[in-house]
Amino acid sequence: MTTEQGLGLITGILFGFLLQKGRVLRFDKQVGAMLLKDMTILKFMLSAILVGMVGILILSNAQIITLGHKPMNLGAVIVGGGLFGIGWAVMGFCPGTSIGALGEGRWHAIFAILGMLAGAAIYAEIYPICKTSVLAWKDFGKIGLPETLGVSPWIIVAVFWAIILCLFAWFEKKRL
Amino acid sequence: MKWKTDDGGWSPYLAGALLGVLAIGSAFATTKILKKTSFLGASTTFVRAAGLIEQTVAAEHVAANEYFTKEKVRVDWQFMLVLGIFIGALVASVPDGSFRIEGVPPTWEKRFGPSIVKRAIGAILGGIIAMIGARMADGCPSGHGLSGMMQLSVSSFVALGMFFGCGVLVAHLVYGRRSA
Numbered sequence: 001m002t003t004e005q006g007l008g009l010i011t012g013i014l015f016g017f018l019l020q021k022g023r024v025l026r027f028d029k030q031v032g033a034m035l036l037k038d039m040t041i042l043k044f045m046l047s048a049i050l051v052g053m054v055g056i057l058i059l060s061n062a063q064i065i066t067l068g069h070k071p072m073n074l075g076a077v078i079v080g081g082g083l084f085g086i087g088w089a090v091m092g093f094c095p096g097t098s099i100g101a102l103g104e105g106r107w108h109a110i111f112a113i114l115g116m117l118a119g120a121a122i123y124a125e126i127y128p129i130c131k132t133s134v135l136a137w138k139d140f141g142k143i144g145l146p147e148t149l150g151v152s153p154w155i156i157v158a159v160f161w162a163i164i165l166c167l168f169a170w171f172e173k174k175r176l
Numbered sequence: 177m178k179w180k181t182d183d184g185g186w187s188p189y190l191a192g193a194l195l196g197v198l199a200i201g202s203a204f205a206t207t208k209i210l211k212k213t214s215f216l217g218a219s220t221t222f223v224r225a226a227g228l229i230e231q232t233v234a235a236e237h238v239a240a241n242e243y244f245t246k247e248k249v250r251v252d253w254q255f256m257l258v259l260g261i262f263i264g265a266l267v268a269s270v271p272d273g274s275f276r277i278e279g280v281p282p283t284w285e286k287r288f289g290p291s292i293v294k295r296a297i298g299a300i301l302g303g304i305i306a307m308i309g310a311r312m313a314d315g316c317p318s319g320h321g322l323s324g325m326m327q328l329s330v331s332s333f334v335a336l337g338m339f340f341g342c343g344v345l346v347a348h349l350v351y352g353r354r355s356a
Contacts, residue, residue: 001256004210008253011202012260015216018198019261020268022191023181027281034340034347044192045321051196052326056203060327065203065213070314070324072331080312081320081335085342087306089350091299092281094317095310096218098303099258103265106278111296115303120219120226122304123311127243130312145328156328168189 016100025100027092027108034089039176046164053160057153069144075137091115184272199326206253214253215327217319219310221258223247287351313338 001009019025022044032038059065088094093101093112101109123130146153179187199216206214227249231238238244269275280295288294310316313335315324321339324332 004253005251005256007205007209008256009260009263011198011205011216012257013264013267014198014260015195015257016261016264016266017268018191018195018264020265020274021186022188022195023183023185023274024188024191025265028283031281031283031347031351034343035351036344040188043188044195045317047189047192048195048199048322049325051193052199052322053196053328055196055200056326057328059200059204065207067327067329068213068215069327069329070320070331070335072329072334073314076312076314077331077334078338080309080314081338082342083309084306084313084316084335085309085339085344086346087302087304087309088317088339089302089343089346091302091306092284093299094218095222095307096258096261096316096318099218099261100265103262104269105275106281108279108281108292108295108299111299112303115300116219116222116307117226117229117303118300119304119307120222120311121230123308124223124226124241124243126308127241134312140330143330145330145333148330153328 015096016103019097019100020104025097025104026106027101030094030097031089031092037176039171043168043171046167050161050164053157057157067144069142072140072143073135073138074140075134079134087119183274185274195322196326199322210253215319215323216257217254217315217323218258218261219307219316219319220247221255222307223311224249224252224255283351 022040023029024041024044029038029040033041056065056067060067091112093109095116098109098112098116102113145156149156179190181187203213203215206212223243224247227238227244231249238249266275279292280290284295284298288298313320315332315335317336317339320332320335325336
């Protein structure tokens, strides 16, 4: 195993451990969030984002790490994001959690994994068509929110924290 | 607020915050050790895995495919990360008793009954649609939802909105009705 592979494996084990302890791997938790009945996965994801965004901003401001924005390609994000949402609801897993669900014994996740492998193979075949259609509508490039809005990233982080903490308080009040 | 859930899990706020720390540490470690910042993600690995499987029967086809060439079919950092998720979930779930052999998830069973075949068809079709979408959008709830949001990427705010918006809509259509 190369250093690259070893580092990935260790990071993945920790990632899977936290996903499992947070109880977000289950089909019922994912569908529960989409039915707006159980907000466990949103609490988990948003907590990770709140903490992560501060550290990532500090490290990138200090030029220790480089950011890697994904392109703001309008068709890709709107159509692709929509298709993902539709499939996610029916499948009840996302790519990362399907593998984790298999690890905690929910063996039916294998069907989701097989479906996603097929989906990836199909996308590889239709990519040339997508490139001249959906992906060709409008590409704003790899942009971040601070430069797009023209405000300091710290203001965005502060506003985001405030909104999400209010949301958490509401989740707890409503016992979601 | 409780730090433990009723079934022995951790508070999602605590586990999530620790994942935030892991994401920061991982961005730092990949930059220092691999000389290139990598962020947590999962869906590209499905492309590489599909390519590796296809290679065993049609190597030339994979080599000639533009998308496989673009994403590079190999066992890289993220590929091992995804395999690691399996191990991590196994290690976490066995000692605390939450590991359970399950063929059909309860929410699904309430709506569609105990048939494994029905569950398999739903999961495979859903998986195909979701992965086509994730590759088109260039990320899933890990790459866009976690990593992109942490970096304040415009595309990730839109993608996560679409993921969740369409998910909520379709989940209500599929599971919302009373079970037969």
